[in-house]
Amino acid sequence: MTGTTHDDHSRSYAARAHGMTASEVRALFSVANRPEVVSLAGGMPFVAALPLDAVGSMLGDLVTDRGVSALQYSTAQGDPVLRELICTVMALEGIDAAPQDVVVTVGSQQGLDLISRVFLDPGDVVVAEGPSYVGALAAFAAIEAEVVHVPMDADGLDPAALAAVLERLLAAGRRVKLLYTVPAFHNPAGVSLADSRRAAVLEVAARHDVIVIEDNPYGLLGFDEPPQPALRSMTPTGVIYLGTFSKTFAPGFRVGWVLAPPAVRDKLILASEAAVLCPPTFSQFAVVSYLQTQPWQEQLKVFRELYRERRDAMLEALHDLMPSGPTWNHPAGGFYVWVRLPDGVDSKAMMPRAIAERVAYIPGTAFYADGGGADALRLSFCYPPPDRIREGVRRLATVVEAELDLLHTFGPASHTPTGRPGAEHTRGRVRADSPGPELA
Amino acid sequence: MNTRAVVLAGGLTYEREVSLHSGRRVLDALRHAGVEAVVLDADSQLLGRLAELDPDAAFIALHGSAGEDGALRDVLDLVGVPYVGSTAPACRLAWDKPCAKSALTADGVLTPEGVALPHATFRELGAAAVLERLVARLGLPLMVKPAKGGSAMGAHAVTTVEELPTAMVGCFGYGDTAMIERFIAGTEVAVSVIDGVDGPQALPAVEIVAADGVNDYQARYVAGMSTWHAPARLPGDTAAALAKAALRVHEVLGLRDLSRVDAIVDADGQIYVLEANVAPGMTETSLLPLAVEAAGLDLAAVCRDLVVRAAARR
Numbered sequence: 001m002t003g004t005t006h007d008d009h010s011r012s013y014a015a016r017a018h019g020m021t022a023s024e025v026r027a028l029f030s031v032a033n034r035p036e037v038v039s040l041a042g043g044m045p046f047v048a049a050l051p052l053d054a055v056g057s058m059l060g061d062l063v064t065d066r067g068v069s070a071l072q073y074s075t076a077q078g079d080p081v082l083r084e085l086i087c088t089v090m091a092l093e094g095i096d097a098a099p100q101d102v103v104v105t106v107g108s109q110q111g112l113d114l115i116s117r118v119f120l121d122p123g124d125v126v127v128a129e130g131p132s133y134v135g136a137l138a139a140f141a142a143i144e145a146e147v148v149h150v151p152m153d154a155d156g157l158d159p160a161a162l163a164a165v166l167e168r169l170l171a172a173g174r175r176v177k178l179l180y181t182v183p184a185f186h187n188p189a190g191v192s193l194a195d196s197r198r199a200a201v202l203e204v205a206a207r208h209d210v211i212v213i214e215d216n217p218y219g220l221l222g223f224d225e226p227p228q229p230a231l232r233s234m235t236p237t238g239v240i241y242l243g244t245f246s247k248t249f250a251p252g253f254r255v256g257w258v259l260a261p262p263a264v265r266d267k268l269i270l271a272s273e274a275a276v277l278c279p280p281t282f283s284q285f286a287v288v289s290y291l292q293t294q295p296w297q298e299q300l301k302v303f304r305e306l307y308r309e310r311r312d313a314m315l316e317a318l319h320d321l322m323p324s325g326p327t328w329n330h331p332a333g334g335f336y337v338w339v340r341l342p343d344g345v346d347s348k349a350m351m352p353r354a355i356a357e358r359v360a361y362i363p364g365t366a367f368y369a370d371g372g373g374a375d376a377l378r379l380s381f382c383y384p385p386p387d388r389i390r391e392g393v394r395r396l397a398t399v400v401e402a403e404l405d406l407l408h409t410f411g412p413a414s415h416t417p418t419g420r421p422g423a424e425h426t427r428g429r430v431r432a433d434s435p436g437p438e439l440a
Numbered sequence: 441m442n443t444r445a446v447v448l449a450g451g452l453t454y455e456r457e458v459s460l461h462s463g464r465r466v467l468d469a470l471r472h473a474g475v476e477a478v479v480l481d482a483d484s485q486l487l488g489r490l491a492e493l494d495p496d497a498a499f500i501a502l503h504g505s506a507g508e509d510g511a512l513r514d515v516l517d518l519v520g521v522p523y524v525g526s527t528a529p530a531c532r533l534a535w536d537k538p539c540a541k542s543a544l545t546a547d548g549v550l551t552p553e554g555v556a557l558p559h560a561t562f563r564e565l566g567a568a569a570v571l572e573r574l575v576a577r578l579g580l581p582l583m584v585k586p587a588k589g590g591s592a593m594g595a596h597a598v599t600t601v602e603e604l605p606t607a608m609v610g611c612f613g614y615g616d617t618a619m620i621e622r623f624i625a626g627t628e629v630a631v632s633v634i635d636g637v638d639g640p641q642a643l644p645a646v647e648i649v650a651a652d653g654v655n656d657y658q659a660r661y662v663a664g665m666s667t668w669h670a671p672a673r674l675p676g677d678t679a680a681a682l683a684k685a686a687l688r689v690h691e692v693l694g695l696r697d698l699s700r701v702d703a704i705v706d707a708d709g710q711i712y713v714l715e716a717n718v719a720p721g722m723t724e725t726s727l728l729p730l731a732v733e734a735a736g737l738d739l740a741a742v743c744r745d746l747v748v749r750a751a752a753r754r
Contacts, residue, residue, distance in 0.1 A: 003647075003649065003667040003668055003669040003670075004667065004668050004669075004670075004730070005664045005665075005666065005667050005668075006664070006668070006724055006725045007664035010664040013664075026457075027454070027455075027456070027457040027458065027593075028454060030456045030457040030460070031452060031453070031454070031456045034452055034456075034483070036452055036483075037452075346606075346609065346610075349606075349609055349610045349613050350613060351613070352454055352593065352594065352613040352614045353613045353614075355454060358452075403609075405559075405563070406559065406609050406612055407609075408563070409559065409562050409563045409567045410562065410567045410605040410608050410609050411567070411605055
C-alpha cells in the first residue's frame, strides 16, 4: 500500500495553501479562552460596556420596521446613508471625504484583502512597521506579497529609516507598492506617529511612488489628547484609508470601510462584489441605527475611560511586579502594551510556561513577517478588568523570572526558530504561529 | 437500555486543542455505535455534571496531565464512575517517562540510551559542563523532550552542539525535567494495544513518514504533512517482534483497555521503545484510529466495546 496523508486533496492545493497549517503555538492559544487563564492576549473590545438593552431594542425595531430592506441583498459599495455617516465619523480626525469615495467592507480586514487583490502581485513588496498588525500580514501573505519591516521608535515610524529601506529595495530591483501603517495607537506597539514625522512619512512615500495604506482602528480611543489629524487629512491622494466600527461600536457586526480615490474605489467595489456580493446589509443598517439613535460619542467617552483605567492598571502592575530586565511603552490610547524582553529570552519558547501559570499573551513573532519578534510580546489591556490585569501581570512576572533563571543557566537563546523549518513566514505562507481572529 | 457515556475532553493543558479533536471523534464513534454520549470538559462543572448524568462509564480523551497523570482517574474512582483506560497508578508510571523507561529497561525492553535531568541540575553543576559530557557520552544527534507530556510539544531533535541550549530552554518551558536521549534513526512506528475478550491485542503497527523528516506537532496533527502506512512497511518477523514488544510494554506498565506504544525500528531491525501513551490521540490524523482500520475493525464498535467493558466494572 502507498500510505495515507489523511488529505485526499494534498496534490491539488495552490502553492500559497501549503503554509496554512496549525502549529504548537497556535494550539496553546486554545487554552487562553478558559476562565482560569488571565488572557492578556486578545484584542477584544469590551462590548459589555455597551448599553446592550438599548442596542437590543434598536435591533428589534430594525427588523420590525425595516426588515424587508435590512434582510435583503444590497449594493457592493455599501449603504448610502451609512457612507454619509462614515464621513461624519472621519471628520472627527480631520478627514474631508465624500460618501461616493467610501466603500463599506466586512470589517477593515476585508479592506486589506481588497487592497491586496487590487494592488499586489506575487513577489511585490509591502513595507510596514516592525512590528505590524498580524491580520495585515496574513492578508499580504495570502496574495504572496513580501512584507519588509521598517523599525519604529517611541515616535512611530522613522521617516529616515523608511527612506533607507525603500532605497535599498528599489536599488535591488524590487517592486515596492504599498506602505502599510497604523499611525495611531499602533497594534501591537502601542505608539503613535508623531505630528512632526507625519509630513515626512508622506513625502518619502510619495517620492518613491509608494501608496500609503493608513489603517486607523484606534484613532478615536486616545486617553489624553483629542484625536490627531489622520494622514489622509493631509493629502487627498497618495493615502488609502481604512476605518472600522469594531472598536468604536462592536466587532461582531463586521463593518469597516475604505476611503480611496475614485479610480481605486471603482476597482475595490468590483473586487468586493466578486468576494462577497455585498457587505452584510443587516449589519450596515444596525450601524446606521446606532449612529442615528444612540449617543455614540458619549459611548466613546465611556470606552476611553474604561480603557484608560485598564491601561493604568497594567502599567502599574508592570512597574510593581515585573523583575528587572523587561521594558515596555506607555501607550496614550488603544489596547496594547509592547513588552521588550531581555536579550536571549524567547517569548515563543516562554509560552507553554505562561499557559502553565494560567496567563496568556501573544509572542512578538506573530507580528513580524521575517521571523523576528522573539524578544518581545504584546499585552492587551482592553478586555480583563483591572484586578485580573494585575493578577495576569503577576503570573507573567513569575514566568519571566523563571525564563531569566533558564537564561542564567543556559545562556541566551539563539532566537533561531526551533522545530519545523519554514514555519515562519516566507512569501506566500500564512504564518502558522499567528493567533486566531479573536486574539488578533 | 442504551449504554450512557461521557467523553472527557479539553482540559487546561498544552494539549487542549488536540484533546478537543479527539473528544469529538470519540463522541461521533460512540453515537454511531448507539451509545448515548456527551462531551464534558475537565473543569469546575465536571463533578456536578457527572453526578447529574450518572453515566455508565467515562471515555477519557484528555491528553496531557489532566488525562494521563492518573489524578483525574483517582477522582473518577472516588466518585464511582468507571472509565475506559488504565488505572491511576499505572498512569502515574507511564506518564513519568524516566520512571517508565526504568521499569521497561529492567524488564529487558530496549529504549534509547539517555538521561533525565531537572533544570536544577544544570543550574547547580553548570549547563556547559553537563551538556559537554552528555554529548561526549551519547553523541549527536540527540533528542530532547520534556519528561512528561505528549503531542511532541517541547520535543526537539538536535544535530549540533550549538542547538542544544536553545532546545533545552524550549523543553524546560514545558516542564522542569528534560529527557536527553540518543537520537535513533530508523522507521518511526506506533503500535496500539486494545484489550479484548481474549486479552490484549496488538493492532497492526502504523509507520509515520513526516514530510520533512521531523515528526513534530505539525507533522502529527496537520493532514497532508505526513504519510502514514498501516500496516507499517516492515518484514514479517520485525512486525511480529514489534507487536510482542508493545504487548510487553502494556503488561509491564500495567496498562489496561487501550494504549499506544511509540517506537523506532533501526536499520538492523532493532526495536527501541520511546514511550507508552495511556490516552492515545483519536483525531483525524491520529495513529490508533488508523491501526483500528488496518486491523479491519470498526472504530465505533471498538469504542463502544471499551465503554461496555468499563461499565461492567461498576
